[in-house]
Amino acid sequence: MQDLVEQDAPVEPVLSEALLARLDKPGPRYTSYPTADRFVEAFGPAEYAQALAQRAQGATVGGTPPLSVYVHIPFCESVCYYCACNKVITRHHERAEQYLDALDVEIGLHVQALGTGQSVSQLHFGGGSPTFLSDAEIDQLMGSLRRAFRIAPGAEVSIEVDPRTVTAERLAQLARAGFNRISFGVQDFDPDVQKAVHRVQSFEMVRDLMASARALGFESTNVDLIYGLPRQTPASLARTIAQVGELRPDRIALYAYAHLPQRFKPQRRIDPAQLPPPADRVTMLGNAIRGFLGMGYAYIGMDHFALPGDSLAVAKRQGRLHRNFQGYSTQPDCDLIGLGVSAIGRIGATYSQNVKTLPQYYDAMRQQLFPTERGLALSRDDLVRRAVIMALMCQGRVDFESIELAHLLRFRDYFASELEQLRSLAEMGLVEIDAEGVSVTPLGWYFVRAVAMTFDRYLQADRTRERFSRII
Known part of the structure; x- marks a missing residue:
């Protein structure tokens, strides 16, 4: 396979079939x-x-x-x-x-x-x-x-x-x-x-x-x-x-x-x-x-x-x-605000999802009740990890200081095991770790889900990932 060039990248990422195959595993879309x-x-x-x-x-x-x-x-x-x-x-x-x-x-x-x-x-x-x-x-x-x-x-x-x-x-x-x-x-x-x-x-x-x-x-x-x-x-x-x-x-x-x-x-x-x-x-x-x-x-x-x-x-x-x-x-x-059957919403530090069948939805509406079937109130840890994952997914970099100031923690202590896991991705050329933060490389953009998964506490604890689509 020929090398692929990210248009705005300072270097040319080498996207090989071997690397694609190595990272072909299930993972969330975040x-x-x-x-x-x-x-x-x-x-x-x-x-x-x-x-x-x-x-x-x-x-x-x-x-x-x-x-x-x-x-x-x-x-x-x-x-x-x-x-x-x-x-x-x-x-x-x-x-x-x-x-x-x-x-x-x-x-x-x-x-x-x-x-x-x-x-x-x-x-x-x-x-x-x-x-x-x-x-x-x-x-x-x-x-x-x-x-x-x-x-x-x-x-x-x-x-x-x-x-x-x-x-x-x-x-x-x-x-x-x-x-x-x-x-x-x-x-x-x-x-x-x-x-x-x-x-x-x-x-x-x-x-x-x-x-x-x-x-x-x-x-x-x-x-x-x-x-x-x-x-x-x-x-x-x-x-x-x-x-x-x-x-x-x-x-x-x-x-x-x-x-x-x-x-x-x-x-x-x-x-x-x-x-x-x-x-x-x-x-x-x-x-x-x-x-x-x-x-x-x-x-x-x-x-x-x-x-x-x-x-x-x-x-x-x-x-x-x-x-x-x-x-x-x-x-x-x-x-x-998510409206309609199965719609997902986010209000403040909460997520919610409506009921998934029309009979349930219509019944809730007859009772003048929100049709919320399930959801989540995010914990402090959820909020910290959401900030890290979204920074990686969207900006391609997470700065230690910004997370530390926003959430009153020491990044290297809080995420010690995650930073250790990232070393294998760094060796593959997907991320760079320095004194100030973690950056996704031009090559790493193609596998940003794999980078984000490192910080997913639920996924790290639960290895049954077949509920998700594959990264490749």
Whole structure:
């Protein structure tokens, strides 16, 4: 494999297949720390209400962090076999009416707790397929959100789109509704792979939609891809990468497929014999990174790429990257309200997740109760480690002094065993340890999850990692 060059790096990282294979192990994506698998049912509606009350109280005594809102739309018309999202497969679009009514109740509960007009700097619709909703239903939901919150000028308002469910006219309606960022779920353009995962959509369809989105003035377009799918080969994925290069999206997310059929029922329809072998997965990743860098994309971290002028690439260069439950973001540390079934939120030093089934969700809404099923109040140790992990994941460096001043500890004493473990990563050229801190090298950016995992107390104590996707 040829050497890969990180565009903004001072040195050229050598990304060998041997190194990729050595670090090919399961690990969290660290959209939060602690990760969602550590949430507990002892954190329920009362604890969530208390967290909101503390935020409301903070607003009266000196301000609160910015607010982000995520809305989960679980419905899809057909099942994609690779999918690990919480979804409801149905062709009965009338089912959305009851769901929107329930969302109105949940939004109202938040208004009661926080007051009307909380400023929102980031709004995201995910799923499922948010575009399962009709244009009128999307307008209805956006109206409810605008009555409850104040969408700040310049806010990022984004939506995930299944290309099979939209037309140029529908994209125009999304723009009129206020969306300024759009993400197309592509996964792969190869017809054999698409058939194997039950998601058939042509390159021409996505190409035309991308052109329409640009003409309509969407500020950012994203394409989601997956490697490691059934019937996928290094050659077939290389063709997809070339086609994505023709589309020239502002951002690209390249995820590793995690085959966990014991957890995700749709994956049981995938024949394991059709999955590419580990060596091919390693080759696919290496070729993909080389391909996107060769097209002029900047490597943001983990599985994200962006054009140099995109706000995400600019934020990385300027050391302003942040990370939340949707991945890398330009937004500063936000409180996050998660609306809808299974949605995850963060308020202050707490995380929460809503119930995962529609009957449970509807029952909570009938009782006018927050639908919180589980969550976590972060301990002091959690907060310290979150600060370290997010500094590594976002800025690529953790300064000992900043952690010591913020958390009143001696870094080298508190993390003595972790620093010792890091020596093996330093020997591989992934990190540099000096008197002032730990830095991720240009090569280490490709394996930043492995670096962050060193500081994960839960993971170090629990070696059963198969609940996570693989790093490679």
